[in-house]
Amino acid sequence: MIHPVPGQNRTPSMTQEPTTSYGSTAFDADVAIIGYGPAGVTAATYLGMQGVSVIVLEKDADLYSRARAVTVNDWTMRIFQDFGIDDVVKRDMDIARALTWKTYDKKVIFRLGFTDGGLGHAPSYMIYQPDMEREIRRNAERFDSIDLRLGHSFTGMTQDADGVTITAQDADGADYRFRVRNVLGTDGGGSKVRKELGFNMIGQTRPRRWLVIDGEVTKWWPECNELVFWSDPERPVVDIPLAKGNHRWEIPLQEGEKDSDFDSEEKVWARLKMLGIDESNARLKGWAFYSHHLRHLEAWRGRHVTLVGDAAHLMPPWAGQGMQSAIRDAQNAAWKYALVAKGLVGEDILDTIQSERSPHVEMMTEMAKQLGFLIEGDDPILIKLRNTLGPYVMHLPGLSKKMLPTTATNRFEVGWVTGLPQKNNALGRMIPQPEVYATSGIIHRLDDLLGQGFVVLGLDTDPREAMTPDQVSGWERLGARMVTVVASGDSRSDADTIVDHTGTLRRWMTKYGAKVIVLRPDRFVAAADPTGLDVPPARGNLEYAAEPTSAFPQNLREFARSLRANAPV
Incomplete structure (x- = not known):
């Protein structure tokens, strides 16, 4: 159910008598979801499928029009299949064939093809995120138990022994509050829910700033359908064919350059023309600036509140796993929230969201870091070594299976x-x-x-x-x-x-x-049967399991280490 537009049936103001009071055991919904990006709509959809009552707060009244993520894989598509929309979203996607690293003289220094993971879908798809999100949102409208409040902002919350009282502001600026049993924070890297909990991310932000340009192809240029990482020490570029004729370029700013240096189409075109792309090839749709983060929370859960996706962890984009990790987090959280809402399992099961998902997120982050080494390396000795060894290494049998996510890496050791x-x-x-x-x-x-x-x-x-x-x-x-x-x-x-x-x-x-x-x-x-067929306790094996070991394939780490170790002195 979509909440009415501004001016129609306004929600109760805090100056009015609220439907519930702080500390009350009466609830307006089982779950509140804060943020309605890909993670939020994934969680809401699963809870809606289970008939669990959900209130969703999303500060933006309309779908964000810019593409951020560029790809989904077979695991993510299997989640969409569970929602019954995989065939629908595939209509707006193109199957991805390979990742290629090249120098500007067109020398291929490395290539990774995708292999079938056995999950019932192609291993990788190129997407245009606004179209994909529109479809998964449209699908969620089917569920009456979802109360979607677009244009409503989360302003605060108070937790007690039984649940959470949330304060919010509607699209007309009126304050109100409501009460839920549990909260799922899916409100992105700048999460207000995270700040309200007092949780702080640890890690680092890369100093290099990136100009990200979105365009639409109007005239074919050579190999414009190929996803290429242009590997250059001065100006590495990510050249990405998106679905439905869209295209993206990710270009780092040089030392001394600022966001404001690219405040017009003319200036953006000047940068694209350095790549051989001009107004005859494409139409600009917009551009933005990003920094790459390697940050995460040490704890995702605070009593009745769990943070997932970018609210809990941030990774560089090189592995195409940021949005997908958020979607997987949300799926993992949602079916557990549903069990709790139905009284079938105790709330302690929510502790297993992080224990199951965090190791895979760490693996994807490590993968992104190592792939970034192949793209952004600026040490002349390592670049020479990379460009010399890469063409030979890429022909090793089974390399793609060992360096990219596979069904074998879709696993956890500590959880439910x-x-x-x-x-x-x-x-x-x-x-x-x-x-x-x-x-x-x-x-x-x-x-x-x-x-x-x-x-x-x-x-x-x-x-x-x-x-x-x-x-x-x-x-x-x-x-x-x-x-x-x-x-x-x-x-x-x-x-x-x-x-x-x-x-x-x-x-x-x-x-x-x-x-x-x-x-x-x-x-x-x-x-x-070999390990026991009892229903797990709420916290699964958390009480006695050892710390999870890294599931990240060693090959890419060893390749990067070998480049460093064998570099001439």
Whole structure:
């Protein structure tokens, strides 16, 4: 439900009698979401799908018109599939083929292709963010439990033992307040929710300032469909073909240059013409200035409030993972918030949002840093070494799988699982998504056939037969569906059987020694028969798990180290 425009049915002012009072146990909604960017709409959508009441505050009355993110991958697309909009958003996307590093004399010094991750979608897509956001927002309008208040600003909050009283200002400037059980802060790098909690980010901001130019292609120029990192010590440039004929250039300002030096189209064009692009090739749509941050919170949660996305962590753009990490954070948080709102799990489960997501965010940040080394390196010796070794290194077999995110890196070690995730078990791993058959003979992608929520999969057996009555009732209380996985040679007709005709699920489960696994709503494994099929406690394995180890592939780090270590003295 979209809140009325200014001047219509104004929300209660604080000068009027509020609907609830501070400390009251009456609530206007289960959850408040502050910020309605990609993370906010992701969280709101999942909660809306579950019928959980949500109030969303978004200070901007209209969708932000500038593109920020440039890509999504198969994991993010799987989330959109869960919302039923993957085919819709794909219409406005182009499949990405490779990342290429070149010098201005057109020498290719490094290239990474994308490999199929087994998640049911292409490994990478180029997007035009405003169009993508418009579609996911439109989809969220279907849910009556979402009270979306565009043009309403978050101004403060007070927490007590039972919930949170939020103060806000509507689009007409009238103050009001409302009360919720829990709050999700998705309000970006300048988060007011974070400031209200008194949380401070640690880390650094890179001194180099970047001019980011968005344009629309009007006439093809050579290889304008290729994503290129122009690797030059003086003026590295990121040259990005976006979807639907849009294009982006990211150009660093030089020492002594200021944002105000580019205050007109004429001055921006002068910089693009240095790249061989002029008014005959493109139409400018706008430009902005950015600094690259490597910052994060040490704690994401403060009592009834959790921060995710850029409100909790900031990374450089080189790996294209900033917005996507925010979307994944929001999905992880939303299904847990839904369980809490329904009284199915205690609030302590919210502690597992950070424990599960933070290691992957750190991995993506490290990846961005190392890819940035290939782009921004300015040491002449290292540049020579990079340009000499890169063309040979890029031909190593399987390099892309080891240097870019894959299904194998979509995992966690500490969180809401029964037992300890290890290399030889399925816990904390995302299950692949092959095509499978229903017993009616119709082929589906796995998630479409399983549906939403929890699912217990039994390989060649009804999973109930491997579980105790308490385990069955525990998972069924959470709404779990019991499903048998069989090979195409079996004869079955019941609705709770899927036919794994490619053998993908069988190979994956057998690899980790599992005959029965429990899938969470985000398609990570919560429990498996070798490690125990009980429903995890609210805090999962947080009480006894060791600190998570880095899941970041060593190859890129070692490549960067080798460049430094082997540099001539």
